[in-house]
Amino acid sequence: MRATLQISAAALTLVGALALGQMLPRVFGDRLPQTAGTSLLDQVLGEARMMISDGMILKADEYYHGGMRVTDCTRAEAHAASSLDLPGSASAHVHEDEDEARPESPPRDLWNWVNTRIHVAEHRHMDGDQAKELIPWYWAAVRLEPRNVQAYLLCASVINHDLGNPSEAIRILEEGIRNNPAVAELEIDAGCIQLNRLRNTRAAQACFESAYAKWAQDRDAHGHADGDLKMRILFYLCHLARQRDDTPALDRYFAEAQALGIRSGSFTAIQKMAEH
Amino acid sequence: MDAAISIDQVTKRFGAVQAVSDVSLTVRSGEIMGFLGTNGAGKTTTIKMLLGFFAPDAGRVRIFGADPVNAAARSRIGFMPETAYYYRYLNLRELLRFYGGLCGLSAASIRARTEQLIPQVGLADAGDRLLAHYSKGMLQRAGIAQALLHDPDLLILDEPLTGLDPLARIQFRDLILALRDQGKTIFFSSHELSEAELICDRVAILKQGRLVWLGSCGDIAGDGGQNLERIFLNLLAPGTPEAPP
Amino acid sequence: MTPCCRQLAALCALSLRELYRRKDVWVVFTLGLLILAPLAAIKPYGIGGGSRHLFEIAQLLIWISAAVIAISVAGRQFPPEFEHRTIYPLLAKPVSRTTLLAGKFLGAWVASVSATGCFYLAYGLFAGAKMGIWFPAVFCQAFALHVGFLTLVTALSLLGSFCFTPTANLTVCGVVVGGMFAIGQRLPEMTAGQPAVIRALAKLIYVAAPHVEFFDLRRRVVHEWGPVGWQVVAAVLLYAVVYSGACLLLAGWIFRRRKC
Numbered sequence: 001m002r003a004t005l006q007i008s009a010a011a012l013t014l015v016g017a018l019a020l021g022q023m024l025p026r027v028f029g030d031r032l033p034q035t036a037g038t039s040l041l042d043q044v045l046g047e048a049r050m051m052i053s054d055g056m057i058l059k060a061d062e063y064y065h066g067g068m069r070v071t072d073c074t075r076a077e078a079h080a081a082s083s084l085d086l087p088g089s090a091s092a093h094v095h096e097d098e099d100e101a102r103p104e105s106p107p108r109d110l111w112n113w114v115n116t117r118i119h120v121a122e123h124r125h126m127d128g129d130q131a132k133e134l135i136p137w138y139w140a141a142v143r144l145e146p147r148n149v150q151a152y153l154l155c156a157s158v159i160n161h162d163l164g165n166p167s168e169a170i171r172i173l174e175e176g177i178r179n180n181p182a183v184a185e186l187e188i189d190a191g192c193i194q195l196n197r198l199r200n201t202r203a204a205q206a207c208f209e210s211a212y213a214k215w216a217q218d219r220d221a222h223g224h225a226d227g228d229l230k231m232r233i234l235f236y237l238c239h240l241a242r243q244r245d246d247t248p249a250l251d252r253y254f255a256e257a258q259a260l261g262i263r264s265g266s267f268t269a270i271q272k273m274a275e276h
Numbered sequence: 277m278d279a280a281i282s283i284d285q286v287t288k289r290f291g292a293v294q295a296v297s298d299v300s301l302t303v304r305s306g307e308i309m310g311f312l313g314t315n316g317a318g319k320t321t322t323i324k325m326l327l328g329f330f331a332p333d334a335g336r337v338r339i340f341g342a343d344p345v346n347a348a349a350r351s352r353i354g355f356m357p358e359t360a361y362y363y364r365y366l367n368l369r370e371l372l373r374f375y376g377g378l379c380g381l382s383a384a385s386i387r388a389r390t391e392q393l394i395p396q397v398g399l400a401d402a403g404d405r406l407l408a409h410y411s412k413g414m415l416q417r418a419g420i421a422q423a424l425l426h427d428p429d430l431l432i433l434d435e436p437l438t439g440l441d442p443l444a445r446i447q448f449r450d451l452i453l454a455l456r457d458q459g460k461t462i463f464f465s466s467h468e469l470s471e472a473e474l475i476c477d478r479v480a481i482l483k484q485g486r487l488v489w490l491g492s493c494g495d496i497a498g499d500g501g502q503n504l505e506r507i508f509l510n511l512l513a514p515g516t517p518e519a520p521p
Numbered sequence: 522m523t524p525c526c527r528q529l530a531a532l533c534a535l536s537l538r539e540l541y542r543r544k545d546v547w548v549v550f551t552l553g554l555l556i557l558a559p560l561a562a563i564k565p566y567g568i569g570g571g572s573r574h575l576f577e578i579a580q581l582l583i584w585i586s587a588a589v590i591a592i593s594v595a596g597r598q599f600p601p602e603f604e605h606r607t608i609y610p611l612l613a614k615p616v617s618r619t620t621l622l623a624g625k626f627l628g629a630w631v632a633s634v635s636a637t638g639c640f641y642l643a644y645g646l647f648a649g650a651k652m653g654i655w656f657p658a659v660f661c662q663a664f665a666l667h668v669g670f671l672t673l674v675t676a677l678s679l680l681g682s683f684c685f686t687p688t689a690n691l692t693v694c695g696v697v698v699g700g701m702f703a704i705g706q707r708l709p710e711m712t713a714g715q716p717a718v719i720r721a722l723a724k725l726i727y728v729a730a731p732h733v734e735f736f737d738l739r740r741r742v743v744h745e746w747g748p749v750g751w752q753v754v755a756a757v758l759l760y761a762v763v764y765s766g767a768c769l770l771l772a773g774w775i776f777r778r779r780k781c
Contacts, residue, residue, distance in 0.1 A: 290780075324609075324781065327609075327612065327613045328612075329609075329612055329780070329781045330780050330781070347615040347616060347617050348615065350613060350614065350615045351615035353613060354613075355609065355610055355613035356610070357606050357609040357610055357613075358606075359606065360605060360606040360607050360609065360610060361605040361606065361607070362605070362607055363535070363539070363607065365538060365539055365542035365543060366535075366538065366542075370538065373531075373534075374531050374534065374535050375531075375610065375614065376531075377527045377528060377530060377531025377532075377534070378527075378528050378531050378532075378611065378614040378615075378616050379524075379614055379615060380523075380524025380525075380527050380528060380615065381527070382522075382527075419610070422610055423610070426614075432613075434609075
């Protein structure tokens with residue numbers, strides 16, 4: 001009798017708990033301290049997703065440098081100049097932060113002597129087909145945080161430049177665009193690949209026009225926007241307008257470029273195209 | 277007859293506690309000595325000194341004339357502790373193989389002794405069973421087997437009857453008497469007065485670290501209807517003055 | 522075989538039996554496979570051939586598993602003997618405390634090295650099958666140094682088991698090993714701007730704490746850097762032997778003075 005009572009009470013309590021669990025979010029959903037995220041990862045990791053995702057990009061960068069973080073390198077190496085230290089963009093470059101990152105006077109003791117001989121103290125760059133080793137980290141970065149635009153850009157860049165697969169790069173950028181519909185950079189990179197690698201000027205035009213529209217939306221939404229980004233978009237639009245001998249469009253883009261008031265390399269190139 | 281155990285004016289103190297106080301005792305080779313006393317009387321402390329676990333503060337302990345701190349002296353001792361929970365992940369054969377290795381025995385002699393001992397301690401059907409599945413009584417029997425493994429001349433048993441059922445006690449008694457007949461010396465501590473009276477040639481009783489009675493079981497029987505239980509009660513009941521040994 | 526060798530062999534066999542009967546190694550091995558197998562099956566963006574991330578994760582798992590096994594196996598060599606009173610029949614046997622300690626150390630070491638050896642063998646076969654290079658020199662050096670690491674950690678944990686409770690020992694050893702891996706190499710740099718007392722303390726830790734990072738060749742193995750000079754490997758192994766020897770001497774000193 002007592003056992004039956006206990007089991008009945010336990011069962012009733014369980015049913016009550018389940019009912020409350022179902023009812024509370026519906027009734028007081030807006031007043032509960034936490035609301036459910038869109039996915040399990042969101043709920044578990046929250047904003048840490050972006051940090052971990054960025055960590056994976058750093059991991060890919062380590063792989064590109066032979067497992068080394070550039071800041072850990074104790075011996076600076078001279079490389080040919082390149083402005084970006086991104087895999088896929090160039091195979092040789094200078095790490096400007098190397099000298100700053102190194103300690104002023106590294107400890108000169110027995111332990112340090114052993115450490116410098118045991119551990120790798122220099123870096124090297126991946127080239128060609130080896131870059132496939134980076135892909136899993138970029139893949140994981142975007143799976144973990146689909147809003148990580150940088151991961152999409154870098155992944156597409158590696159696949160396009162180093163692995164020579166522009167179609168796959170476009171597919172990745174399209175995935176990025178679906179997940180980040182307001183970001184113009186993804187459209188620009190997709191347009192570049194369409195234009196330079198796939199020679200598809202119509203698709204490239206569509207990409208740059210879409211990028212232009214997104215840039216305008218961003219400006220309208222925030223009251224200001226990245227001028228350099230617009231200059232890049234205008235550069236490609238001018239290039240395409242010149243290819244199809246569309247002088248009115250060329251003049252219009254040039255006028256917009258002038259209005260930005262930025263005298264960069266892209267502006268000079270636009271100016272040259274407009275004068276011709 | 278040679279002395280198997282010689283305890284000479286031994287004293288041991290742990291901080292403020294006087295565990296053993298000026299105890300002198302000799303156990304002759306081939307005899308069974310019962311070592312009795314209430315809880316905390318100093319029986320286990322004395323046994324630990326006999327095994328060389330620690331040295332006495334004063335006095336001297338000898339096993340067959342040698343200091344038990346030396347490993348060579350301990351090779352003649354078989355010790356069974358009170359309720360040891362042996363390695364749960366071994367079976368009895370493996371346990372005996374391990375202890376045999378520690379005694380420095382060869383694999384062949386360990387095998388031979390194991391096959392001889394397992395039925396002798398009544399575990400013939402349980403030799404391959406993991407010790408995790410042994411009852412308390414079975415663990416006691418395993419303890420006896422490991423103590424006998426290297427065929428020691430002296431057996432020191434700490435509360436060997438704990439956890440044994442009546443049948444096992446009878447078997448244990450027979451085993452002890454058989455070992456005595458083989459010339460082994462047996463020194464065991466116990467609370468089981470009736471068993472001690474049945475088995476022992478001589479009995480020593482400790483009270484608060486002091487030896488208060490030492491005599492043969494024959495003396496008890498001839499002492500006007502006395503038995504060990506009455507002597508024990510007379511000596512150790514609260515308020516009883518200490519009697520010299 | 523001398524009696525002393527038989528005693529050491531018996532103690533080693535006991536530790537090995539314990540490790541494999543407790544199934545810890547199998548659990549770790551299965552967990553590793555459960556983590557790696559799905560990862561190996563994934564072909565990100567249809568681009569196959571990338572395997573370094575698998576090697577890195579496998580190496581990390583090996584290091585974590587080996588450290589946990591070494592610390593836990595060494596840490597439970599003595600405390601259960603006292604807890605279950607099996608120390609008494611052990612000490613009553615004709616075996617000295619020094620031999621007992623040496624045997625327990627050797628047993629824990631053999632158990633950890635054998636488990637790690639199995640992991641390395643599996644890794645070597647996997648990496649060889651993927652890369653077509655079978656057990657290169659740097660891989661052999663990595664294993665040799667890993668054995669040095671296990672020697673040091675086993676001795677450290679054995680010493681800790683005489684000073685702390687089993688759980689505290691596991692925690693302390695974990696913190697020391699993990700902490701030294703993370704910051705051991707950079708301790709003086711990290712405390713460069715701190716007050717003199719903190720700098721002195723950091724220096725003391727830097728000098729005295731076990732430099733487990735010496736034994737870590739993962740980066741060289743995963744990213745196919747060349748091998749280290751063998752004289753450096755020998756120096757690091759010597760460091761492990763000396764450090765472990767010091768820990769064992771201290772443990773022996775405590776054990777001999779311990780009243781059972």
